Amino acid sequence: MSNFDKYFVFFSTCFAVNGYNRSLILDLQRRTFLSIPNTMYEIIDLFNSKKSIGEIIEFYGIENSEIINEYVDYLLEKEFGFIANYEEFDNFPAMNRSFEVPSLITNSIIEISHINLGNIKKIIQNLNDFNCTHVQFISYDKILLNDLILLLKESEESDFKSIQFILKYTDEVFEFLPQVINYNKRVTEILFHSSEDITDKIIPPTNFNINFLEYAIRNFKFCGVVNEKYFNQVNKERVLESLNHNSCLYKKIAIDEAGNIKNCPALKKKFGNIQDITLQNAIEINGFTEFWDIKKDEITTCKDCEFRHVCTDCRAFLENPKDKHSKPLKCGYNPYDNIWEDWSLNPLKEEALTYYGFENLKM
Ligand code: SF4
Ligand code: SF4
Numbered sequence: 175m176s177n178f179d180k181y182f183v184f185f186s187t188c189f190a191v192n193g194y195n196r197s198l199i200l201d202l203q204r205r206t207f208l209s210i211p212n213t214m215y216e217i218i219d220l221f222n223s224k225k226s227i228g229e230i231i232e233f234y235g236i237e238n239s240e241i242i243n244e245y246v247d248y249l250l251e252k253e254f255g256f257i258a259n260y261e262e263f264d265n266f267p268a269m270n271r272s273f274e275v276p277s278l279i280t281n282s283i284i285e286i287s288h289i290n291l292g293n294i295k296k297i298i299q300n301l302n303d304f305n306c307t308h309v310q311f312i313s314y315d316k317i318l319l320n321d322l323i324l325l326l327k328e329s330e331e332s333d334f335k336s337i338q339f340i341l342k343y344t345d346e347v348f349e350f351l352p353q354v355i356n357y358n359k360r361v362t363e364i365l366f367h368s369s370e371d372i373t374d375k376i377i378p379p380t381n382f383n384i385n386f387l388e389y390a391i392r393n394f395k396f397c398g399v400v401n402e403k404y405f406n407q408v409n410k411e412r413v414l415e416s417l418n419h420n421s422c423l424y425k426k427i428a429i430d431e432a433g434n435i436k437n438c439p440a441l442k443k444k445f446g447n448i449q450d451i452t453l454q455n456a457i458e459i460n461g462f463t464e465f466w467d468i469k470k471d472e473i474t475t476c477k478d479c480e481f482r483h484v485c486t487d488c489r490a491f492l493e494n495p496k497d498k499h500s501k502p503l504k505c506g507y508n509p510y511d512n513i514w515e516d517w518s519l520n521p522l523k524e525e526a527l528t529y530y531g532f533e534n535l536k537m
Contacts, residue, residue, distance in 0.1 A: 177257055178228035182221040182246055184255040186269035189413065190218045193480025194509045199254060200483065202410040207484060208252065214245050221255070224263055273414040278457065279304035280425040285394070285439055286313040287431035291321055293448050294328050297429065300453035302332045306427075312340040312439075314392050319346050319353075326357040336362040340391065343369030351376065351384070367391040394430075394439035395532070398488035400505035402514065405484040416470055416483040423465040423489055427453055437465060440490035465489045468499065475501040479509035493522075495529045503530070 184190075187203040190210070197215035199208045220230050227246060231239045249255055258266070282301055284290055290297060301309060309332075311325055322341075329337055337358065343366040354361050363383045368390040376384070415421055428436045434444040435456040445456040456462065468489065470482035474497070479485070487502065494500035503526050506517035517523060518532070527533060 177243075177246060178231070179226055179260075180257045181224065181226050181260060181263045182249065182255055183258045183263060183266045184218055184221050184249070186266065187410070188254050189269075189483075190215050191480055191483050193482075194478040195512055196480055198480045198484075199252075200408050200413055201254070202408065202413060205406075205408045207405070207408055209480070213241075214248075217242060217245050218249075222268065226260070271414060271417055273411075273418040275425065277305040277307065277425065279306045279427050279453070281308040281310075282306050282426065283310045283312060283394075283428040283439055285429065285431040286311055286317055286321070286325070287433070289431070289433040289449065290429055291324065293433065294324065296452070297448060298328050298332050301334070301427075303454065304427075305333065307335040308338070309334050309336075310338045310340065312391075312394070313342055314390075316342050316344045319349055322350055323353050323357065326353060326361070329360060330358045332360070334360050336360065338362060339364045341366055342390070343367065343386070347372075348376070354382070395491075395530070397438075397440055398491045398502060398504045400485060400488070400502055400507065400517075402481075402507075404486070405481060408484055413483050416485075416487075418467075418469070420465050420468045420489065421470060421483075421485070421487045423468075423487075425466065427457065437462070438490050465498070473499055473501060475509065479507065481507070481509075491526070491530055493526055495526055503527070 185203075187201065189200045189202060191198045191200060192212060192215045195212065197210050197212050199210055199218075201207065217230060220233070225233070227242065231242050234242065246257075250257070279301065284297060309329065337360045339361065341364065347366060351364075354364070359381065361382045363385070365385045365387060367387040369386040369388065371386045371388075373384070373386065412421065415424060423437050426437060428439045429448050430436060430439045433448040435446050435448060435451070435453060436444055443461065445459045445462050468487070470476045470479075470485065470487055473482075473487065474493075476482050476485070476487070488504065489498065491503040492498070492500040493503050503523060504517050506515040506520065507513075508515070518527070
């Protein structure tokens with residue numbers, strides 16, 4: 175009872191998210207999360223509204239004091255905050271949870287094709303004019319080494335902070351990798367699909383990651399799978415973006431193989447073609463920003479899910495394709511019973527699977 179008149183200051187870089195059955199504490203500094211009971215979430219909420227430990231015990235009744243003190247001890251042990259006096263509490267204001275980025279476009283996906291290679295100078299110049307920071311180049315078929323070198327050289331002139339390549343594996347990988355090192359210091363990751371794991375046959379690059387996928391990526395329908403293993407990227411920018419905007423499509427632009435400008439290659443709606451207009455013209459077309467501000471808190475089922483702010487929100491494949499606030503199709507998690515199942519085997523998704531052409535899906 176020694177802390178009865180004291181206050182618990184929850185670190186401003188820690189953030190509790192309540193779900194239907196349980197909650198999460200996201201630790202934005204240590205980039206981890208921890209599952210907690212919803213009752214602990216309620217107590218954290220009261221701590222954050224400057225209720226003393228004693229006031230909370232009185233609110234829940236003295237018979238619950240043991241559990242409340244256990245929660246305090248647990249949060250202290252896990253280093254999610256500290257005990258403070260009334261006067262000290264206001265010295266630790268909550269973190270500003272707004273999310274502002276000056277660039278009109280921050281991330282982009284370019285499908286590699288003859289059309290896009292023919293317009294590559296324009297594409298890179300347009301993206302650079304946006305101050306776009308992340309670019310993904312993706313190819314489903316084998317690409318000539320000279321074309322890859324062209325992409326490397328052109329994007330080296332940009333201000334991109336990171337470039338990711340997703341490429342079909344060819345034996346030319348052994349020639350391509352030294353070129354990446356020679357020509358482009360902005361490449362952060364190369365993922366080869368349709369490949370054996372040949373990590374032990376190559377000299378590991380020092381400045382970018384290289385990964386191999388056994389299965390073939392034949393089109394952009396591979397994207398949008400929700401899996402617990404992708405939730406390990408807890409970071410401040412991603413969480414703040416998710417609180418304020420769509421966690422996948424906000425400030426994203428894509429160009430498909432035919433040169434069509436879209437929000438993402440898997441979405442049907444086109445906003446002109448790179449052969450005819452600039453990316454700057456495309457984002458001004460009515461509807462381009464339609465998905466930018468659809469937040470996880472507004473999505474059916476996801477709004478009750480404790481993972482909603484560590485989960486990327488796919489708007490291209492939906493359980494109900496006619497409802498833009500529908501749950502992502504490729505999620506097998508049920509926040510009402512906390513069970514993960516294989517989403518592709520769920521009979522309730524059959525209609526949507528047919529709609530998107532995934533009838534014979536084997537993931
Ligand atoms: S229910 Fe929604 S928020 Fe939860 S894991 Fe699935 S897609 Fe993500
Ligand atoms: S909307 Fe879906 S398919 Fe498109 S990039 Fe996002 S997660 Fe991938």
